[in-house]
Every structure is written in structure tokens, then in C-alpha cells.
Amino acid sequence: MEFSSKYLEKAIEEISLLPGIGKRTALRLALHLLKQPQAQTTDLATALVDLKTKVKQCKSCHNISDQDICGICKDQSRDQSIICVVEDIRDVMAIENTEQYKGIYHVLGGKISPMDGVGPNQLNIETLVNKVKTGKVKEIIFALSSTMEGDTTNFYIYKQIQSSKLELKTSTIARGISIGDELEYADEITLGRSILQRVPFENSLKN
Amino acid sequence: MEFSSKYLEKAIEEISLLPGIGKRTALRLALHLLKQPQAQTTDLATALVDLKTKVKQCKSCHNISDQDICGICKDQSRDQSIICVVEDIRDVMAIENTEQYKGIYHVLGGKISPMDGVGPNQLNIETLVNKVKTGKVKEIIFALSSTMEGDTTNFYIYKQIQSSKLELKTSTIARGISIGDELEYADEITLGRSILQRVPFENSLKN
Structure with missing residues (x-):
């Protein structure tokens, strides 16, 4: 043109x-x-x-922020001992929008992906492990997308944390059928997993 | 959010x-x-x-330009006595890309549309009529889209030019079935018009 x-x-x-x-x-x-x-x-x-x-990166959780430490990390009404590990800041926004989570975050900045040349050193993993080593963290929630790369990253961090020999709960977000979805259209892996990882009926009444 | x-x-x-x-x-x-x-x-x-x-507007044709007069209006190898009237500068680009046209342009900046509050005075019609009045123009080609607004604008300009009582050829671009289109999928108005305004077979051999 x-x-x-x-x-x-x-x-x-x-x-x-x-x-x-x-x-x-x-x-x-x-x-x-x-x-x-x-x-x-x-x-x-x-x-x-x-x-x-x-725009800066929060020095503690790597979320974007106007200050050195972001509003979430500063907020003393939030439980600073629970860390939700996410891929990027859009995930933080998505979880914040649910208004269900009252811990803090850790933004990795990506997933381990040898195909794209992304190794653990390119991600914010070291600062997370250091945070865990302070002994103040009680639980790590893995909230990466459930792809090969996401699972690899979860497992890598899990191993790093285990080697620190601290007592620490680790969890992943629940996978299952979306609320409102028809069973017949769900993919087999999700449906299969949602049966294996079924929860007590009483739990489903809570929300 | x-x-x-x-x-x-x-x-x-x-x-x-x-x-x-x-x-x-x-x-x-x-x-x-x-x-x-x-x-x-x-x-x-x-x-x-x-x-x-x-970015400026060419003072002669209202195409956008870096100088007061655009490259097309300046180009003496082009026929300055044929003016193609278009709605906006994207139409100039589209026609230029065909490499078939060697006259100059006049960009109206829109179409007469009472519904949207656009009257003849908001468009670059006066400068076109003034250009015609110099007597140097031999042909005006209307290349507006064939909507109610386009037809109204064409007719308004046609009347303005007629009132100048100059000998001047006016034409519109040909409407018809697109090259490569199947007849059965063409709309009725276009197909009907393409039969009424059929051209000698010899003409179709030219390109």
C-alpha cells in the first residue's frame, strides 16, 4: 500500500x-x-x-505497581502467609475480581517452556523460594494453567520448596466442570478428574 | 476491573x-x-x-499529505482534467492500488447524510465546484459508495455542476458482478443492473 x-x-x-x-x-x-x-x-x-x-514491578511479588511494594503486599488485612503463584498479572486481576482470595500473590512472569527458550532462571522463582525460606509462609497455592508447561513449572517449584525442608502446605486450584456447564459437552480429562477428585456434598453447599 | x-x-x-x-x-x-x-x-x-x-490536507483535493499540495495533484504526468470524486482517503488508496487511473482526485470527507447531521456545507463540495468553474476540468467521475447517501451526494454535486453551464462529462464507476463471483450468489439489484448496463463483448476483452 x-x-x-x-x-x-x-x-x-x-x-x-x-x-x-x-x-x-x-x-x-x-x-x-x-x-x-x-x-x-x-x-x-x-x-x-x-x-x-x-510503572514498576512490586519487589516482593512482581505484580505491577506504582510503588516499590504493591498494594496487595502492603495490605496487613490480607493473610501474608498464603501465597498464590500465578503466571502473569492478568491472573492476579482475574482472581482479585472473584473477591474470594485474601492471601497474597507471586507473579512468575511466565512458565518454564524449553520450546520457547524459557528456563527457571528467566522466571521469578528464586524470590519465591527465598520468601518461603523465611519460614513465614504457611501455604503455597499453584494457580498456573494446566498445560504441560504449567505442570512442569509447578513441579519444579514444588521440588525447590521441598528441598528447603520446611513444613509447608502446597495446593493447586480445583479443576473440574465449570459452573453452569453441561456434562455432555465437557472434555473427558476434566470430567474424569472431576469424578476422581470429588468433594463431600456438604462442601458444595458452602458457597 | x-x-x-x-x-x-x-x-x-x-x-x-x-x-x-x-x-x-x-x-x-x-x-x-x-x-x-x-x-x-x-x-x-x-x-x-x-x-x-x-499531517496536512492537500489544499486542492483534500487528500492527506505532508505538503500543501499532494503528490498526485502536483504530478504533471497525470491528467489534471479528470477528477475522481471519492468519500475519503482510503478510497484514494484503493483506486491508486489498482494502477488503472491516471487522473486526479477530490476527497469529499463524507457523504450528505441528514440522519447523521452531515449537510453539503460540511463536505468539500465548494472547492470542487470552484475547480470545475475554472473550465479546465473535462470529466468528473463519481466513485462514492452506492447507498442512498452516496446517490444523494452524487446528485447534489451533479446539479451544482450543471448550474455552472459548462460542457463537462460526468460518469460513475461501473456497478456489476465482481470478477470471480458466481451469478447465483449475486444480489438481485446488482445482477439486474449488470444486465441493463451490459457492455459490448469486445470491451470485456481489453483487460
Whole structure:
């Protein structure tokens, strides 16, 4: 495609570097911005630069934050002895939205995946193990996605924690049939596991 | 959704103002930028501000351009006496991509649409009529989309030009069955018109 303006061309090129946005969508977005008041573009540009320069990682849990320690880690009303291990900050948001969890988090920043060249050293595992070694942690909840990579990562961390010889509860989030789902459409592995790991009926009455 | 960083929240808010991008996509884009090198965000922000501040409208045809007069209007190898009237600059790009047209353009910036509050005065019609009045124009090609609004706009311009009492050819782009389309799936109006406006078989051999 040829453009009559090199600034338009440059803008389209930069916008289309974003994931899921091709040249056509980038053109549509650029033309939209051209029609809007100047302030919208300036605000967008400022917000993007601020995002990149001012957002920090919480030094304790690696969640993103505006301070050195994030609001969740600082919050003394939360149980600091229970750590939920997640892959990225979107998982923190998802769990926070349920309003069911009152412990803290630890964001790994990914999963161990030799295929993608991600080893344990690229992830925030060491800080988690160090946190456990302080002896203040009572439970680790693994909340990674249940893929090969997720299971590998869980097991790697589990072994690291075991080697510290501390008494520590480890758990994973429950897998099973989603609430509202029809049994006949559930996949076999999930359905099979939900029967093997059945829970007392009284427990299901709690929520 | 609650965010652990107000800069992230602000960035998501600004990104989701773009058409077709909701909060979830905005979050995905923001987190993507956080993972990329600083330069990518800076380049994107600069490109957006440049786009808004440096891109001009060609004073002759209203196509977007970096100069006061765009490359197409300046190009003396093009036939400056044939003007193709289009709705917006994407149509210019589409026609340019065919490499079949060697005249110039006139970008209206929209169509007459009382429903959306767009009247003739909001469009670049006056400059077109003035251009015609110079007497240098031999043909006007209407290339608006064939909707009620498009037809209204065509007719309005046609009347304006007629009142100038100049000898001038006016034409519209051909409507018909797309090349490669099956007749049975074509809509009735297009198929009907393509029979009424049939062309000599020899003409179809030209391309």
C-alpha cells in the first residue's frame, strides 16, 4: 500500500507492531485519530510513555505497581502467609475480581517452556523460594494453567520448596466442570478428574 | 476491573477510546508494550503525535499529505482534467492500488447524510465546484459508495455542476458482478443492473 504522507506511513507502521493489529486496522485507527481533537492523541501518547517509564514491578511479588511494594503486599488485612503463584498479572486481576482470595500473590512472569527458550532462571522463582525460606509462609497455592508447561513449572517449584525442608502446605486450584456447564459437552480429562477428585456434598453447599 | 497501577489504568482508558478496542484488548496491548523495549513505546507515541501535528490536507483535493499540495495533484504526468470524486482517503488508496487511473482526485470527507447531521456545507463540495468553474476540468467521475447517501451526494454535486453551464462529462464507476463471483450468489439489484448496463463483448476483452 502506498501512502500520500510519510507521517501516516510511520504511524501505521508503529501501530501495526502491536499484537493482533494489521496494516488495515492500523490505517483505520490512524485515520480515526486524525479526525479526533488533538488532545486525544496527546493524551494517548502521554499515557503510553508514562506506562512504560513510571510503572514498576512490586519487589516482593512482581505484580505491577506504582510503588516499590504493591498494594496487595502492603495490605496487613490480607493473610501474608498464603501465597498464590500465578503466571502473569492478568491472573492476579482475574482472581482479585472473584473477591474470594485474601492471601497474597507471586507473579512468575511466565512458565518454564524449553520450546520457547524459557528456563527457571528467566522466571521469578528464586524470590519465591527465598520468601518461603523465611519460614513465614504457611501455604503455597499453584494457580498456573494446566498445560504441560504449567505442570512442569509447578513441579519444579514444588521440588525447590521441598528441598528447603520446611513444613509447608502446597495446593493447586480445583479443576473440574465449570459452573453452569453441561456434562455432555465437557472434555473427558476434566470430567474424569472431576469424578476422581470429588468433594463431600456438604462442601458444595458452602458457597 | 481494578488495576494495581494508575498509569496502567490511564493507558488502558486511553487505548480503549480507539474504535473497535475494548478494555480487555487495551489491557493486552498495554501489557505487551510493558514487555517490549522502551524504544518501541517512545516511537509509537512520537509517531502518533507527529501524525496529528504534521499531517496536512492537500489544499486542492483534500487528500492527506505532508505538503500543501499532494503528490498526485502536483504530478504533471497525470491528467489534471479528470477528477475522481471519492468519500475519503482510503478510497484514494484503493483506486491508486489498482494502477488503472491516471487522473486526479477530490476527497469529499463524507457523504450528505441528514440522519447523521452531515449537510453539503460540511463536505468539500465548494472547492470542487470552484475547480470545475475554472473550465479546465473535462470529466468528473463519481466513485462514492452506492447507498442512498452516496446517490444523494452524487446528485447534489451533479446539479451544482450543471448550474455552472459548462460542457463537462460526468460518469460513475461501473456497478456489476465482481470478477470471480458466481451469478447465483449475486444480489438481485446488482445482477439486474449488470444486465441493463451490459457492455459490448469486445470491451470485456481489453483487460
